[in-house]
Amino acid sequence: MNVKELNSSENIVVEDCSAGGGRCARGDGLRWEFSEATVANDLKADRLDWTEPETFRQAELVKENALRRVWRVQVGGKEYYAKYYYRNGRRWKVKRFLRGPECIKEWRVARYAFEHGVDCVRPVSYAVARGGTGRLDCLLITESIRKAIPLNDYWESLRGFGVSEYQNRISELEDSLAELLAKAHQSGISHSDLHPGNLLVEVLESCRPRVCLVDLQSVRIGKDVSDREAIYNLAQLNQWFRLNATLTQRMRLLKRYMEYRCAMAGDEGSRWGQGTFKHWAKMMEDAAYQHAAKLMASRDRRTMRRTKYFEFLRLGHHWQGHFFLKTKHPLEYSPASGMEFRAKDWRKAFKDPQAVMERFAGESLPLKKSSGTLICRGMLTLGDKSVSVVIKRQVNKSFLGMIRNCFRKSRAIRAWKAGYAMIHRGMAVAKPLAVLERRIGPVVFETMLVTEEVKPSTNLRAFMMNTLGEIPVEKRGEFKSVITEQLATLMRKMDFNGFTHRDMKGVNILLQNMTFEYKGQPAKDIRVIVIDLDALKIDGRKTERDQLRAIVRLSYCVDYSEYVTRTDRARFLKAYLTQFGSGRPDWKKLWRKIAVERNQGK
Structure with missing residues (x-):
């Protein structure tokens, strides 16, 4: 046996596999190796069925994906972590053939780390499945580190x-x-x-x-x-x-x-x-x-693949779409992101998408209705969960538009992808929950985009016209400061990541936790959220003029309030231009450019 010192109070012993020491085979089809001869007794490898950890009295699933599961188990008064590796697809077969069992790699890495004095988890045993018929390939057991x-x-x-x-x-x-x-x-x-x-x-x-x-x-x-x-x-x-x-x-x-x-x-x-x-x-x-x-x-x-986070479903009447299931990191401003949905519940809810739109339109007045667009809101029931949503339906009535969509993604799909791209980069938007298309072959006839409704909220234009004047004078400055900082940060992040919102006006910016009438809400709870995902565009070649137009559209919004001063506008421009390493912002130059653009637009 080779003994390597970990620290002053702990040793690891690795048995020589060629001598056959530390091996244990039993009817569950596993071939075991142990760091010490006594570990086999501690793990009760000859009595417990380690292929099914869920049958242990004290077992908790810690982590899971398509290829691995990690269980926390207690055996003989000691706590261990058991990591299970599963067979999955052709790609796995190629890796397995070239690299061997993954548990052996972790075992060797841990030995190498301990030899060089690098702290890591201490493996005590591994097992490789004999035969290639079952789903389990191998497992690794490590000691739990106290506290x-x-x-x-x-x-x-x-x-x-x-x-x-x-x-x-x-x-x-x-x-x-x-x-x-x-x-x-x-x-x-x-x-x-x-x-x-x-x-x-x-x-x-x-x-x-x-x-x-x-x-x-x-x-x-x-x-x-x-x-x-x-x-x-x-x-x-x-x-x-x-x-x-x-x-x-x-x-x-x-x-x-x-x-x-x-x-x-x-x-x-x-x-x-x-x-x-x-x-x-x-x-x-x-x-x-x-x-x-x-x-x-x-x-x-x-977002466009079938994973444990998203699902692609084909529905009736030529409808198909992508649906949100769950997320690893819930968003603070989105209750739906903390929920877990099932594909069968989405399929049931949108068995007939047209009927869903008719029900929503009958329950409340549409938010927008035109020849090709209908926006409604309502409560969507998915299994035992209910979510307040906004659905935007667009009908493609132009023959030329149908031809164009044969060679590109539909507008709803582009909005779905752009919305999640902004979320992934730390920008707050109304969370997309589903996107549907009614298509026959390459031709898209109509689409639906389902987003979570932001509640409670009011849009920036209504806040400027009504709510800001109701806030007491001594608190008004704090509200303006919070909103200015969040808006400037949002615009700066959009510019940095190449996002353009082609309709960046006040009604498309919501202030969450704020209502049309001021009811004493604290300024620190306000969160700026972007809606109207259809107007989002990802373009790495974004020009200075594109950035300027977004700020100009936003500047029209504050014209509605007499409580927004020239000083407040200057503070916004300074916050927008200031970033790490930028130096002193030349906000006056940008101010003059905005004035020129506004005059040209009149």
Whole structure:
């Protein structure tokens, strides 16, 4: 047996497989390997059926997808995590043939990490299914780390402390995380799926917290980690920190990482010295942008596929469409995003889409009605859940329009994709729940777009005309400040990501948690949400004139209120132009351009 020391109080023993030690075979068709001979008794591998963990008395499903499941189980008074790998499709067969069982890769990665002093989960056993008929391919069992929680949960738990204690604990966490990543990269360990869910924080009483790597199947070992690869690894983690940490905290983490790399690299550590900080910060900024674009594009493609989050259904009368099922990260402003729907409930609700529109139109006055467009709102029942929705139906009456739609996506599909693209990039829009088309072959005759109704809310134009004047004078400035900041941030994000709203007027911007009549609502609860997804357009070649037109349309809205001053307009332009590294904004130049555009439009 080869014994490697983990730390002062823990050892791992890996048995020599060639000697046959630690193996256990039983009627469930699994071939086992154990880190120690005593582990077989601890896991009761000869008595329990590990192929069915749901039959254990104390078992909880922690994570699940098409290829893997993770269970938390208790056996013999000890807690373990059992990770199950399943067979799935031709692509899996090719990977299995080339790489072998995935559990063995994690096993080897953990051994390599412990040999190089990198903290990670401790595997105690793995098993490979004998025969290729069942769905289960292999499983890996790791010890549970006491008092350990994912990094994102630990970060949130610190917000309850006082300012001084919070800063101290954040500093300790940053130091532990920087040391772990520096040691991993210096040892030739690169985690290709580095996010807070794959980092566990173990709370220790007498010293700083210990950070451990998990989900080792995404780890590459044995090769030097290049500087570019190391920076890209940090950029992956920065994707979460960008939304949950301050710029100072992110830069401090990078500095500490550089200090550890410099100390560990010896003579070669000069390239990580303090004088190179700006160079690495710029590299990480570029890498973070590339990673974010790649991640967002992957999420965008998912909206048009059959996954556990979305479903594609063919209905009667030549109708077909895409439907929302659930999401991993619910939106604060969207109650429907926290619900889980079933495909059969969508199929039942839209068995006859035309009947749904007729019922909605009969229950309340349409929001809009024209020769080709009908917008109605109502309550949609999906199984045991009810959702307040807005449905926009468009009939294609133009023969030329039908021909054009044979060679491009319909307007409703483009709105569906653009809406989710904005959500994925952190912009608030009315959540799309379903999109339907009535088509015969390539010809689309009519479409329906179902979005969640934003309640309670009022549009920006009504707020300016009526509500703002009802707010007490001493609170009016706070409301204007909150709305100005959110609008400026929204417009800035749209410009950065290449989005254009061709009808950016006040009635298409809703203020959630605000009503037509002021009823004492606090300003901090207001959220700016964009509607009319049909007018959204994704165009990376967006020009300065496109940006200007959106601001000009928005500027007409504030003309309705006598309580919006020239100072308020200037504050909006300053907030819109100000971003990290932008310097002092030249808002006067933009002001003059807006004035010229408004005069030309009259």
